[in-house]
Amino acid sequence: MTSVIFMGTPDFSVPVLQRVIADGYEVKAVVTQPDRPVGRKKILTPPPVKKEALKSDLKVIQPEKLSGSAELDEIIALDADLIITAAFGQLLPKKLLEAPKLGCINVHASLLPELRGGAPIHHAIIRGYDRTGITIMYMAEKLDAGDIISQREVSITDEDHVGTLHDKLSETGADLLSETLPLLIEGKAERTEQNHEQATYAWNIKREEEKIDWNRPGRDVFNQIRGLYPWPTAYTIFRDKPLKIQQARLSKGSGAPGEIIHVSDEGILFAAADDEAVLVTELQPSGKKKMPAADFLRGSNIGIGEKAQYE
Structure with a gap:
C-alpha cells in the first residue's frame, strides 16, 4: 500500500x-x-x-x-x-x-x-x-x-x-x-x-483591491464583486461609510460613475464608466448584517442621483 x-x-x-x-x-x-x-x-x-x-x-x-x-x-x-x-x-x-x-x-x-x-x-x-x-x-x-x-x-x-x-x-x-x-x-x-x-500570478487579495472604483467599466466592477464574494467582499463608500457589496448583476444604464440611477425591489442600480451598470442585490451596511438591497432601501431613504464615492 x-x-x-x-x-x-x-x-x-x-x-x-x-x-x-x-x-x-x-x-x-x-x-x-x-x-x-x-x-x-x-x-x-x-x-x-x-x-x-x-x-x-x-x-x-x-x-x-x-x-x-x-x-x-x-x-x-x-x-x-x-x-x-x-x-x-x-x-x-x-x-x-x-x-x-x-x-x-x-x-x-x-x-x-x-x-x-x-x-x-x-x-x-x-x-x-x-x-x-x-x-x-x-x-x-x-x-x-x-x-x-x-x-x-x-x-x-x-x-x-x-x-x-x-x-x-x-x-x-x-x-x-x-x-x-x-x-x-x-x-x-x-x-x-x-x-x-x-506565467501569470494571483497574489493574495490586498485590502485596497476590495474597494470598488466606479470609474471602471461595469463588467470590471461586476467581476470584482463576484470575484470577492463571499470572502473577503468588495465594498464602496456611501454616505461616508463603508458599504459591503455582497451580490450584484450586470445591467444597462448610464450616469456619472457611482451614481444611483434606479432603485426598485430588485435592488440599487449604480452607473459605471460606460453604458453598463451594476445592479446591487445584496449588501451589508457598516455595523449591520448583510441584507437584500430592497431592505436597505426601505430603511435608508435613498434617492436617485446619490453617489458612492471612491476617493
Missing part, C-alpha cells in the same frame, strides 16, 4: 483529503496550519483539514513554520512514499521536497502556468476568465513552477462567484487526483515542463 502525507489547510483541501482516504492510501499524517483565533470573540479554531483528519483518527502535525522546525524532521522521519499538498499555505523546504521516493505533488486551482500563487480562484473571476481549472504538478522550490502531471478545465459563468467556483474546483481536484495517483505510482504519469515565460 502506498503511504502518503497529506498537507492542506482550508475548506478547499477537505474533499481532496477525503478522496485520498476513500481511495485506500495509508495516510501517515496530515500536516496543516496551527489553530487560529476566529471571530470577534477570538475563539481558537482548528483549520478545516484538521477537523476532517480527526474524524478518521489521523495523526495531525501543525507547524507554525516548516523550515528548520522539529516538525519538519518528524515529517521526514515518517518515511512516506508520497507527499500530497492542496492549499497548505507554506512553501516546502528542499529537504522535504527530496524526501519521498515518489516525490511531492500539489493540487493547484488554476491551469498552470496561469495564476500561480495563493488566490487563483479570486483572480480568475476578477480578471474575467471564462475558464480555469485544476493542475496536479510536481512541487519545486519556486512557487507553483513544477512540472505538470495532469490538468482539467472548469468553465466560469456569470452566475459563478468565488464560493461556487471554489466548490467546483475542489471537487474537480479530488476527482483528478484520484485518477492521476495510480498512474504516478505505476510510473506511467506524464511530466510536462511549464512554459515559464507564460
Whole structure:
C-alpha cells in the first residue's frame, strides 16, 4: 500500500483529503496550519483539514513554520512514499521536497502556468476568465513552477462567484487526483515542463483591491464583486461609510460613475464608466448584517442621483 502525507489547510483541501482516504492510501499524517483565533470573540479554531483528519483518527502535525522546525524532521522521519499538498499555505523546504521516493505533488486551482500563487480562484473571476481549472504538478522550490502531471478545465459563468467556483474546483481536484495517483505510482504519469515565460500570478487579495472604483467599466466592477464574494467582499463608500457589496448583476444604464440611477425591489442600480451598470442585490451596511438591497432601501431613504464615492 502506498503511504502518503497529506498537507492542506482550508475548506478547499477537505474533499481532496477525503478522496485520498476513500481511495485506500495509508495516510501517515496530515500536516496543516496551527489553530487560529476566529471571530470577534477570538475563539481558537482548528483549520478545516484538521477537523476532517480527526474524524478518521489521523495523526495531525501543525507547524507554525516548516523550515528548520522539529516538525519538519518528524515529517521526514515518517518515511512516506508520497507527499500530497492542496492549499497548505507554506512553501516546502528542499529537504522535504527530496524526501519521498515518489516525490511531492500539489493540487493547484488554476491551469498552470496561469495564476500561480495563493488566490487563483479570486483572480480568475476578477480578471474575467471564462475558464480555469485544476493542475496536479510536481512541487519545486519556486512557487507553483513544477512540472505538470495532469490538468482539467472548469468553465466560469456569470452566475459563478468565488464560493461556487471554489466548490467546483475542489471537487474537480479530488476527482483528478484520484485518477492521476495510480498512474504516478505505476510510473506511467506524464511530466510536462511549464512554459515559464507564460506565467501569470494571483497574489493574495490586498485590502485596497476590495474597494470598488466606479470609474471602471461595469463588467470590471461586476467581476470584482463576484470575484470577492463571499470572502473577503468588495465594498464602496456611501454616505461616508463603508458599504459591503455582497451580490450584484450586470445591467444597462448610464450616469456619472457611482451614481444611483434606479432603485426598485430588485435592488440599487449604480452607473459605471460606460453604458453598463451594476445592479446591487445584496449588501451589508457598516455595523449591520448583510441584507437584500430592497431592505436597505426601505430603511435608508435613498434617492436617485446619490453617489458612492471612491476617493
